[in-house]
Amino acid sequence: MLSRIVIAATAALVLTGGVALAQQDVIKARQDGFSDYKKAMGEIKDALGKDQLAAIVPVGQRIEAFAAKIPGLFPPGSDKGKTGAKEVIWANFSDFTIKAKGAETAGKALADAAATGDKAATGQAFAALADACKACHQRYRAD
Template sequence: MFSRIVLAASAALMLTGGVALAQDVIQTRKAGFEDYKKAMGEIKDAVGKGDLAAVGPVADRVDAFAAKIPGLFPPGSDKGKTAAKEVIWANFPDFTAKAQDLQASAKALKVAAASGDKAATGKAFGAMADSCKACHQRYRSE
């Protein structure tokens, strides 16, 4: 009887710990996406002002975050206060591919900005925004 109580208590602690870990990762990814949103605004402002030199470092920030996105969605992190749709985990390879698309578009934006061509940079920024939108349409609840 004692071993059943210990087993039940251990299971409850592990479950509670799992919920806490899920909430931690949800908070981490929310902070990351808030910074990403801020980065998009910074890039838009820089391109609008023609300050293409400012675009590269921010595109690097987006690139680095995009590389982390799949790891911010471990199984079980669909519970709690999150806009993540359950379909993420059912289609994780596609979700990961969309994060890789964002990463590639951030790299392309950096290259375009480094060229000094404002039109090409604007086009690359639009492509990066489109990669963001493609993921949100499928995987984020509004």
């Protein structure tokens, strides 16, 4: 009987540790993704300054692809640990998801505009993407 209790307690600790590890993995994945997102914004700014619009297309697509993953990178309980995410994300998850979709749409619009070779339209699309970023950061990012 005692061995069953020890086995059950050990299993509970392993499962709990696995959940904590999984939460840390998702936090790391989103931090890495947002770090790349920030890098991508710099790449876009540089390419715009050098009139290298074709270079912006894959970067906009990279942002679009990451933004589509954002809601999945914030599962319930992933607010613990070293994270800049405000708790309000989970209280207003539908709005958070809408804002992520806005960044996804803006990333696609940027890639599409850059593909046309129209610098003015690409610049406007980049500004719209920056606005999409700010809309989410203002409400949902702690640092």
